[in-house]
Amino acid sequence: MKKLPYDKTIQCVQCGYCLPACPTYMTMGKETHSPRGRINLVKMAAEGQISLDELQEPLDLCLGCRACEPACPSGVQYGKILEEAREVLHEHKGQSTSKPVKWMQDVMFQKVFPDPKKLRTAADLIWLYQSSGLQKVAQKGRLTKILPENLSAFEEVLPEVSSPAARRKRPAAFQPPAGTAVRFKVAFFTGCIMDAMFEKINRLSMELLALAGCEVHVASGQTCCGALHAHAGRRDDTVLLAKQNIEAFEQLDVDFIVNNAGGCGALLVEYHHLFHGDPEWEERARRFVAKTRDISQVLAQCELPLKHPIDEVVTYQRSCHMSNVQKVVREPLDLIKRIPGITFREMANPGQCCGSAGIYNVVNYEESMEILDVKMETMKATKATVIVTTNPGCLLQMKLGVQREGLSHEVRTLHLVELLAESAGLAVTS
């Protein structure tokens, strides 16, 4: 039986400095859904004052955005407390969850996310649904309304998926334009959902890196980063995926391992935590972590030919995991501001989570929408026509926010890479 991280909860002096940073404390309005409240409940569960079943809901409703960590004056490792407590709950639930539900979860986490082929098939089906006109028919005929609200909401904001042919044609390496000196040699981390649903962004990322003077390689044998598994308390699955990725990237001799998804990057830079005390893997994980970068960190060090002005007001929705875990904040802003013609306008409370948080917005749809509504108010106040994001989850969530506000015709939601590519004159043929 795994144990609750009691010793880590003791670090919290309950000063409450985390409260203003916590999106769920703001929208749900009670201590039970605040960082220090949750830490206290984990502590009380460890002491036997409350049961594991009672602990479940307050932890399920945590976004895991970790905005409380930079706010904490005592250095409490909230992320670790959350993940370790979720591992205990996962184990505990294993004994109580109904069999079909457990089977479904196991299939998703163990068979689908880690398997590029299965995700590709899913993406193919979505492509077919979108390109055949079936989507329009379904939406018009209100067929999508048969879905529960949380799923039908996302159906409408799904990205336009690359065609199967385009996705399978992608080369294994991208070279800088002829005559350009190679600035960095990088390996690209494609991710699972990113590569299936947002293949265009992956493609643009690699082309942009090449245009910026990088030699880009796609490591074969790489898999899902394991972040969704880790957040669900499925540590064993996470460890397996991490090992597979570390092995895959050890094959390439590169300066950086580059990813373009804030949530994935946050787990990648903490891979060594998974192997604490392991004589062999801890060191291998550390080497992997030392090379891991968000794409904005690499592009910020390069010259980018941003020739096409974009005369729009742009705002930036930070990825929580990128700011609070990877601590990458400045680079995306610097890159946006490099684009000619742009008016950059920051939202109030820019560090506030959008409520996406992995699959939180699907599982806890109503709570997520309340958080999103707060975010959209500050977004509207900027009068921006472009929202830039740096993580696929945030991208979808902000699109959903734009749609809920009825702004789909006025406001575009883009990944940072898409905006930079637009200014650099890159376009991907689908």
Next chain:
Amino acid sequence: MNAVKYKQVDAEILGRIREIVPDAKRVLTERTDLASYSFDASFGTHFPELVVQPKTTAEVAAIVKLAYEETIPIYPRGRSTSLSGGPLPVEGGIALDMSHMNQRLEIIPDDLIAIVSPGVLTANIHQAAEQVGLMYPPDPSSSAVATIGGNLAENAGGPRGLKYGVTKDYVLGLEVVTPQGEVIRTGGRTVKNVTGYDLTKLIVGSEGTLGIITEAILQLIPKPPATATLMAIFDDIVTSGEAISRVLTSGILPAKMEIMDQACIKAVEAYQPCGLPVEAEAIILIEVDGHPRAVEEEIKEAARICESIGASRVEIANTEAEREALWKARKMVSPAIVRMKPTKISEDATVPRSKIPEMFARLKQIRDKYQVNLVVFGHAGDGNLHPNIIADKRDQEEMKRVEKAVAEIFEAAIALGGTLSGEHGIGNMKAPFMEMELGAAGLDVMKRIKESLDPKNIMNPGKIFPKPGQRLVLTEG
């Protein structure tokens, strides 16, 4: 206090509460919710029987009226950042989470006042006042988190206390729900007001034992246009004390004057090196504010004084970035010291300014006598020191030594003509020491005030006044 038999919150009481607050979301009964309202930033865990989040004065008044009729304890709280146990529901009863009552934050520039609901965050008052060129001076370090209601109830201070005073100095009037559930107004909107007893000042700092503040009228002042900061390093703590006195008698009144001792310096350097000399015994930070030209003169003069008395190094910040760099060392103290051990016992014993060097000497003796990790920082200009003991609450033996050390810190402060608490309040933690400072007759007058206003002792019972035989307890379970 009279021994009172309190009634439990049963289904019938709960039903009546739900009639007063029909929004089910604001009446919390789940065990996880009660657990989440069982603590503050001090010690001890005490579950309330019910948590209610009122939004209007009428709701507060109706709940208190019901509690008075039925003799149920009422525990008002803001964001529960108290360091003395102020909001802890030690007798169970109803915890009133006032943080949702935050609708009103109105600045009236022509009258130099702000009218605020109790759940408004103090930092939001700062911000709103600054937008119109005004300032609300009290600035407890928790102002971004804490509510003005809590600040008023505890009479919070902060680093600017030296020049600008504390919360009570900026309260002109209050709306208060009495223990009987009546709504009264004290004071008004004017600086001058001598109509009757000054109930405003009585309620402010009464720690929720006399009534619940549901609105406040605060006084604002013009915001000083400029500030300047210096850092002075001293090899000897007594010399630093002399420097503080000399600056304050030279015609300069700094806005802030902060001190940190050698243990703090060492902790900060071990945690995040800022280039501080670890052999130094004290660092003083001085900030002056006012007209730009006056500020420039004053900071130079303060620097000259520190140098002439024997500071080993004096640095004046010339830019905003340099200013932040100087304050960084001070800001790093809290995170640095909790790296040593997890439990922080933060005291706020305060002594007359001239006794600061002597207090430092006594604190050093206490540290050696009980072998505790004691670091000292704080507001040197007003004598409000923060001796912090860093311990591990799982270590019972160590915590016993800490209890003794804390008791002796209080004794030292009082012996030097100071007070138990400069700004954190008494709560339940320091109640056992009240008589030591006030004397039996002094404490009795306070008790009689309490008994005449709250004869059933329902308002935050268990606070300020010690129970017979009550002593300081820092061990849990």
